Amino acid sequence: MSKRYCFGNWKLNKSVAQSQKFLKDLKEQFQAQENVELALFPSAPLSFVFKQGLASGVCWGPQNISYQKEGAYTGESSVEVFKELGASYVLVGHSERRSLFKETAEELHQKIKLAQQTGLTVVYCIGETLEQKEAGQTLEVLERQIQEGLRGADLSRVILAYEPVWAIGTGKSAEAKDLEIIFKELKDRVPDASLPILYGGSVKEQNSKELIEIPGIDGFLIGGASLKLESLLAIYKTMGA
Numbered sequence: 001m002s003k004r005y006c007f008g009n010w011k012l013n014k015s016v017a018q019s020q021k022f023l024k025d026l027k028e029q030f031q032a033q034e035n036v037e038l039a040l041f042p043s044a045p046l047s048f049v050f051k052q053g054l055a056s057g058v059c060w061g062p063q064n065i066s067y068q069k070e071g072a073y074t075g076e077s078s079v080e081v082f083k084e085l086g087a088s089y090v091l092v093g094h095s096e097r098r099s100l101f102k103e104t105a106e107e108l109h110q111k112i113k114l115a116q117q118t119g120l121t122v123v124y125c126i127g128e129t130l131e132q133k134e135a136g137q138t139l140e141v142l143e144r145q146i147q148e149g150l151r152g153a154d155l156s157r158v159i160l161a162y163e164p165v166w167a168i169g170t171g172k173s174a175e176a177k178d179l180e181i182i183f184k185e186l187k188d189r190v191p192d193a194s195l196p197i198l199y200g201g202s203v204k205e206q207n208s209k210e211l212i213e214i215p216g217i218d219g220f221l222i223g224g225a226s227l228k229l230e231s232l233l234a235i236y237k238t239m240g241a
């Protein structure tokens with residue numbers, strides 16, 4: 001089995017106390033599986049909790065970074081500080097960043113370059129909106145996002161996450177038959193066929209077994225279901241050989 005990735009995106013959820021409890025329980029209950037990597041993406045102020053309390057064998061990373069290294073950029077968070085605190089990964093281009101915070105393709109490209117220079121692996125998120133899907137533009141949109149983000153990137157430090165915007169947080173994952181086609185097309189369109197590609201959008205323990213068996217899916221980016229330790233670990237378990 002090639003390596004798989006079980007990544008949980010906490011978004012703007014959990015207090016310090018809730019995170020400490022989660023990580024304490026995770027330490028007690030985590031049973032690492034060979035070839036399946038577990039990583040969590042907490043909100044930035046929780047970084048210290050992760051530096052201090054994460055089970056060994058589990059990784060973490062921020063959900064966003066500044067495209068600038070340091071300087072007069074009020075309110076931004078430095079990728080170098082995340083690295084100092086032990087982050088291994090960073091999410092770039094999540095659809096909520098693109099739509100709610102108006103991040104541009106050029107900013108995302110800068111963030112990818114800076115994260116890689118700092119030694120982090122980028123989880124670059126792409127995905128079409130419902131409107132684009134209905135207009136038959138899915139592959140065109142994905143291809144454009146891949147080109148915009150990954151031009152000139154160090155592909156050995158990139159994981160792609162395909163998250164159809166209409167499947168995020170809706171409880172309605174994309175259908176297996178559609179994902180089969182899209183992942184096949186994505187594998188043909190990425191600059192390096194060995195680039196891992198995750199699926200995200202309403203992954204839960206009830207559908208993870210079916211989804212992980214779809215050829216081309218190398219893992220998941222999980223939102224809502226990663227907030228409960230039992231469901232995260234249940235999904236993680238379905239991903240083993």
Ligand code: PGA
Pocket residue numbers: 009163167168169170171200201202203221222223224225
């Ligand atoms: P969801 O979120 O699993 O709650 O649909 C996925 C994501 O936004 O990464």
